[in-house]
Amino acid sequence: MTGARPSACAAVGAVRSNGLVSSAFHRLDVELDLPFDFLPGQFAMINEAGPRAWTFSRPFSILAAEDGVLSILYRVVGRGTAALAALGPGAALQVLGPLGEPFPTPQADRAAVLLGGGVGLPPVFAWLQRWGRPGDHAFFGARDGGEVPWDLLGDRWRVSVDRGEGLPGGRTAFTGVVTALAASAPDLPSHGSATVYACGPGPLLRAAADLARRRGWTCWVSLEEHMGCGYGVCKGCVVQVADDGRIRNATCCFEGPVFDATRLPDLGSPAPVPHAASGDIPPGSCGGAP
């Protein structure tokens, strides 16, 4: 689907810069000790360096990786990201990546409709940076004008905000959700001639899948999920997917985080049916080895 994925490395990094790029989003740039390449939609697991780090590394979609410097965008949402935000230049980090299934490459006969919400921006931002063409369309949504990383986005992105406050002077934004902004755009591709690439919170992904269904477009979504290992071994981040009409668990980190929206019942299609695999040992009653 996407060609060869770059091999993952377990790198040691040193923080080059780490700070706010808007009222809510931090950008972290890490210098790595190994060459690092990625495809848009892939992510990295990041942790303090050494064996006494947090129990689980945290997954972050990759914003960019150039000249041995990995860049991510994050919002402080818990212990891990709060600790990350406190790190200054030179702080040591361990980085495992790139990981996961990336977004598909562009199709010549289909324009791209990129939809990013909040810190779901990096995968679609990286897609546009890597593969963007003049006829592609980029939309970004945030909670308010202060959250928007205006300098990072540049002129290519059309912006929506839930609330109008915090808009810098000279900036304009659509008030409403990002999918409404996209749906109202006068220059959108016709029925059947576009592919949606989306990343953001659940409501955004459901709206993106719905928009694509109604317009006959293909839709790829990148899921945000809590993860344990990030490389498919712990089974701690499963999502339900429908294959051949049956629902099964897929590891978000290894089979995803990018999925064809039509495989995800949570996004409204298709109708769920019982699990293909039902065990002979009562579910949930096993302690011991995970």
Added chain:
Amino acid sequence: MTWPSWWNLEVTAPFQLGPRELPGRVWTASGCFAYGLHAHEFTAADCPTPYAGLGAVVTKTVTPVSRAGNPMPRLVETPCGALNSIGLENVGFDAFLDTVLPELEALGVPTVVSLAATSPEAFGPMVRRLHEAAKGFAHWHGVELNLSCPNVAEGGHDFGGSPATVARCVAAARAELPDRALLAKLTPNVADIVQLAVAARDAGVDAVSAINTVVGLDVDLRTGRPYLPRRFGGYSGPAILPIALAKVDQIVQGAGVPVVGVGGIAAPEDALKFFALGAVAVQVGTAQMRDPFAAARIARALGQCSSS
């Protein structure tokens, strides 16, 4: 670091465990490295592969029929460890034998297969089929019995809590496994783990793995309810290292059966503590989840320190 003067074990050299010689004494623990197939292309500056120097990868537990596992969320991070309630999601025994095991052999991964069953006697036929499927495999070294699952035939009580049941499980597997190592992974969630180790020893294990996860629970204060849908989970990570060391010490002193130490190992020093107590090998579990090279780095560090 400077290693202690008593330390002289060659952890990356072959050693005899029952009827089988295994390639080393640092292993990955069941459930924390899947089937050992996910990390072959990973690179690091200080370690050639995540498998370098490993004595064994203990596979994710395989059950007779595939399992979808438990609902999400399945993991909770605590300040010094993690709770898991994965529910033994696995591909099932047939798929494991048909596809996973041959791939492990082809890749040269030293493998110990973790098995769970629905009754003690069910372990016998599983081990027999495994033995037939892996006939001639050079890299399949043995079986670890995961006894922390409910005994469906006897009211759903865990196999692992009863010495008599542990003995039946071990005896059933041992009868079909004359030429590979047989281990029983013991639960710490009992009053006296030594009784379990003695029962396993008398029924014919080559070693016991100690310990499995500790039953734990954490509460989501936003809802006032346990984080995990099944309420309880298996607690692992650095927090359980002292518990594991205590249980290993009790077994070494009281049961006289070889012990593979597991529980909370994240650094070479942690592994050394198990060896100091007399463990014949160690397993790295939760640390493997954040660093696929964790066990290989520990093997490398301990290998260097014994030779210097």
